[in-house]
Amino acid sequence: MRLLLRAVSLLGALAAWQLLTSLDVSLWLRFEQFPTVTEVAVEYGERLGTPEYWQDLTDSLGRIVTGFALAAVAGVAVGTAVARSRLAADLLGPVLEVLRPIPAIALVPVAILLFPSNEQGIVFITFTAAFFPVLVSTRHAVRALTPVWEEAVLTMGGGRTRVLRSVVLPGALPGIFSGLSVGIGVSWICVISAEMISGEYGVGYRTWQDYTVVDYPGVFVGMTTIGLLGRLTSTAVELLGRRATRWLPRPEQAAPKPPPRRTFGRAA
Numbered sequence: 001m002r003l004l005l006r007a008v009s010l011l012g013a014l015a016a017w018q019l020l021t022s023l024d025v026s027l028w029l030r031f032e033q034f035p036t037v038t039e040v041a042v043e044y045g046e047r048l049g050t051p052e053y054w055q056d057l058t059d060s061l062g063r064i065v066t067g068f069a070l071a072a073v074a075g076v077a078v079g080t081a082v083a084r085s086r087l088a089a090d091l092l093g094p095v096l097e098v099l100r101p102i103p104a105i106a107l108v109p110v111a112i113l114l115f116p117s118n119e120q121g122i123v124f125i126t127f128t129a130a131f132f133p134v135l136v137s138t139r140h141a142v143r144a145l146t147p148v149w150e151e152a153v154l155t156m157g158g159g160r161t162r163v164l165r166s167v168v169l170p171g172a173l174p175g176i177f178s179g180l181s182v183g184i185g186v187s188w189i190c191v192i193s194a195e196m197i198s199g200e201y202g203v204g205y206r207t208w209q210d211y212t213v214v215d216y217p218g219v220f221v222g223m224t225t226i227g228l229l230g231r232l233t234s235t236a237v238e239l240l241g242r243r244a245t246r247w248l249p250r251p252e253q254a255a256p257k258p259p260p261r262r263t264f265g266r267a268a
Helices: 002-022 037-048 051-084 086-099 104-114 118-143 147-155 160-198 203-212 216-244
Strands: none
Touching: 002 037, 037 051, 037 216, 051 086, 051 118, 051 160, 051 203, 051 216, 086 118, 104 118, 104 160, 118 160, 147 160, 160 203, 160 216, 203 216
16 A cells, blocks of 8 residues: 555656646746656666766766765764763864864865865765764764663673673664665765766766756756665665664564453343
8 A cells, every 4th residue: 555655646746747847837936948757758768778877877876885885984983982982072073073064065175175086086075975974873872872781791791892892883773874874865965966066977967967058858867867876775775774773673563452351241
């Protein structure tokens, strides 16, 4: 039933798009210059047969995977250190809190000056975009752990490494994956923007090039590709998180209802 509702929602949105653009509706919003669904579908089919489309797709995916993987490792490590060590919090906390409000896309000029190639600069932008959501979520998740678990491990003779491996990281996994889910979405926003500004290949670069030559069906092909890639990667992170935290109770795993109590009337 849920799959049917989702299919109906998607088909309804496509039908509304086709209707508004084919009728050239122009009220407060103007749809007369928008391509129709059929025009975008035809353009999509043509581009699927070109090597440029697949090169752009693999370039963007490679940048996302590289930057996001680095951000996941660094974000979890730094977030855990800041949450567990007062020295790390004092040394790293002020710098991180000053840098955190800066949008990653605003660092494009810094990346251009700092790195010898555009490729490395785009990966840096992607890394920065995902790093702070992962860092903040990890820090909060580690600080929210109950001290009783750690005390139990220490009482049984475990050291700091055992506490970290057996208590801290497993207990913080739900919060860590929440940060990863946010980070992968922000990474796509920033990598596409960085490709538009300083890229040579990639979905963002191609979408901007289509806009400059007034190829609106091509623009929507790029937008659709970005949406599909973003959905694919976020689903992969979500599935990985569900597998890593399969010991947690799920909302769909509702507790069974107790059997109804049997009542017996008194004999007359």
